[in-house]
Amino acid sequence: MRLIDRRIGLAFVVFLMLLGAATARAAWIGTAGSGDLKQRAATQQVEELTVTARRGTITDRNGIELAVSEDAATVYGNPLQIDDPGAVAAKLAPLTGVSEDELTRKLADRSTGFVYLARKIPATAGQEIRELEIEGIGTETEPDRSYPQGTLAGQVIGAVGTDNYGLTGIEQRFEEDLHGSDGERTIVRDALGDPISIVDNERAEAGEDIELTIDVPLQERVEAVLADVGETFSPKGATAVVMDPRTGEVLSLANWPSVDPNDIGAADEEARENRAVTTAFEPGSTFKAFTVAGAMEDQLIDPSTRFDLPPELQVADRTIGEAHARGYVNLSVGEILAQSSNVGSVMIGMKLGAERFDHWVRRFGFGAPTDVGLSGESPGIVLKPEDYSGSSMGNMPIGQGIAVTPMQMAAAYSALANGGVYRRPTLLRSEVDEEGRRIVSKRTATEVAEMLEGVLAAGGTAEEASVPGYVVAGKTGTAEKVDPETGTYSETKFVASFAGFAPAKDPRLLVSVMVDEPQGMYYGGEVAAPAFEQIMAFALPYLRIPPD
Numbered sequence: 001m002r003l004i005d006r007r008i009g010l011a012f013v014v015f016l017m018l019l020g021a022a023t024a025r026a027a028w029i030g031t032a033g034s035g036d037l038k039q040r041a042a043t044q045q046v047e048e049l050t051v052t053a054r055r056g057t058i059t060d061r062n063g064i065e066l067a068v069s070e071d072a073a074t075v076y077g078n079p080l081q082i083d084d085p086g087a088v089a090a091k092l093a094p095l096t097g098v099s100e101d102e103l104t105r106k107l108a109d110r111s112t113g114f115v116y117l118a119r120k121i122p123a124t125a126g127q128e129i130r131e132l133e134i135e136g137i138g139t140e141t142e143p144d145r146s147y148p149q150g151t152l153a154g155q156v157i158g159a160v161g162t163d164n165y166g167l168t169g170i171e172q173r174f175e176e177d178l179h180g181s182d183g184e185r186t187i188v189r190d191a192l193g194d195p196i197s198i199v200d201n202e203r204a205e206a207g208e209d210i211e212l213t214i215d216v217p218l219q220e221r222v223e224a225v226l227a228d229v230g231e232t233f234s235p236k237g238a239t240a241v242v243m244d245p246r247t248g249e250v251l252s253l254a255n256w257p258s259v260d261p262n263d264i265g266a267a268d269e270e271a272r273e274n275r276a277v278t279t280a281f282e283p284g285s286t287f288k289a290f291t292v293a294g295a296m297e298d299q300l301i302d303p304s305t306r307f308d309l310p311p312e313l314q315v316a317d318r319t320i321g322e323a324h325a326r327g328y329v330n331l332s333v334g335e336i337l338a339q340s341s342n343v344g345s346v347m348i349g350m351k352l353g354a355e356r357f358d359h360w361v362r363r364f365g366f367g368a369p370t371d372v373g374l375s376g377e378s379p380g381i382v383l384k385p386e387d388y389s390g391s392s393m394g395n396m397p398i399g400q401g402i403a404v405t406p407m408q409m410a411a412a413y414s415a416l417a418n419g420g421v422y423r424r425p426t427l428l429r430s431e432v433d434e435e436g437r438r439i440v441s442k443r444t445a446t447e448v449a450e451m452l453e454g455v456l457a458a459g460g461t462a463e464e465a466s467v468p469g470y471v472v473a474g475k476t477g478t479a480e481k482v483d484p485e486t487g488t489y490s491e492t493k494f495v496a497s498f499a500g501f502a503p504a505k506d507p508r509l510l511v512s513v514m515v516d517e518p519q520g521m522y523y524g525g526e527v528a529a530p531a532f533e534q535i536m537a538f539a540l541p542y543l544r545i546p547p548d
Contacts (some may be wrong), residue, residue: 051203056208073127073144079108085108147486155253156258180207230256238531240512243411245417292399311326318391373428382402415439443470470536472503474529
């Protein structure tokens with residue numbers, strides 16, 4: 001009897017101890033531990049997600065898609081619901097493209113109830129993951145940016161990052177318009193992880209579509225021409241701009257080497273740059289047209305004004321010579337431009353003087369961004385007259401000692417082609433410059449254009465740029481590059497360029513070509529002029545522009 005009583009007493013003591021422990025546990029859960037447990041319970045059942053807005057579509061002027069958003073799958077997990085992170089990671093790795101180690105690390109982190117496992121994988125892979133029905137693993141549909149034309153106009157269009165924000169090009173410059181507004185979504189799941197409630201607290205709003213002025217077939221041809229230049233001359237880079245001078249619309253903007261926005265990370269940093277707006281170069285002889293235009297507008301010269309030109313001209317510490325040695329000659333302004341005389345151009349520039357020369361340089365848009373619609377645009381380098389050295393007026397009238405972008409050069413030549421009216425270049429059809437601003441008189445622009453026809457005639461510097469059936473006006477440029485180590489002009493590194501328009505009497509198309517450090521031949525007439533001719537020969541009939 002006593003043994004039974006002792007056993008009952010012991011059982012009662014054990015019962016009281018268990019009851020005390022349970023009471024203490026309940027008290028802790030209701031007080032100190034309640035917040036942590038509520039949070040853990042909530043994270044197991046409630047997920048707050050950002051719903052990425054669908055970016056607007058980018059098309060060319062004819063509606064051809066250049067950048068589109070397609071459905072992709074984003075995979076996420078709740079580590080608090082994953083009992084065996086390694087086993088789950090082994091199943092997901094082949095479908096997500098993420099390593100097992102990385103997935104395991106994320107799924108083993110029980111400090112959070114939500115973690116992204118893979119972003120923007122193919123929608124088919126997302127469907128396979130859903131069919132696995134793994135507790136704690138979910139997928140959401142998210143827009144993924146793709147570029148159906150591949151490398152075409154890659155530097156112009158740009159690219160976006162994983163979070164759907166523009167990184168470069170049009171994608172970055174017009175991020176606010178293209179991105180739209182992201183939404184917020186709350187998903188409540190049951191104990192098995194199945195959604196029982198999906199609430200859009202704030203709906204995502206798609207971004208605006210953007211129509212570019214670019215013409216895809218023309219862009220393809222221009223890029224093919226630059227690829228040939230790259231193969232033939234192995235330059236550091238090459239750029240071409242094709243514009244309608246009447247409107248300022250950029251019909252093609254091409255760079256070599258090309259980049260693929262679908263894999264922007266594979267391209268090196270220099271290739272990703274849009275040289276047309278980020279690279280400032282000394283233009284050389286293409287700049288002489290503006291020196292002449294300014295002096296004509298100030299009524300200091302006319303096309304028939306003649307100059308006695310010595311073989312060389314001394315300006316302070318700079319000796320100005322010609323590209324090819326000659327004796328004393330007497331040339332008209334038209335002949336100076338056609339033959340690209342350095343000595344003659346400097347003498348015209350000195351007639352203008354520093355202040356008026358600076359006025360016309362800036363009047364044509366040099367020294368300021370064109371605001372064409374691309375990020376990272378350089379203003380170029382234009383010294384103020386008070387900063388000129390003694391030899392500046394021996395350099396700048398012939399395009400040395402001044403740096404311009406290919407886009408600035410194209411826009412300035414467009415003003416000459418458009419009867420002296422400058423229209424801001426644009427890549428957006430919705431932003432065409434209807435008003436424009438007059439730079440020089442129509443008479444000056446017409447007379448300069450007529451003189452530029454001589455550049456392509458017999459005896460000019462660019463017979464290679466002539467286009468059968470059309471009268472073309474233009475100018476070659478060959479500029480020495482500054483050696484950054486010595487601070488002096490290099491004898492082996494050059495920039496070859498050509499800018500021109502057609503038909504000369506009624507210009508409807510302008511093409512500017514710049515080739516940076518061509519190997520072998522380096523004169524603008526040898527390197528850039530043939531590329532200009534190939535682009536014009538395709539573009540004029542393609543755009544149904546009748547011959548003169």
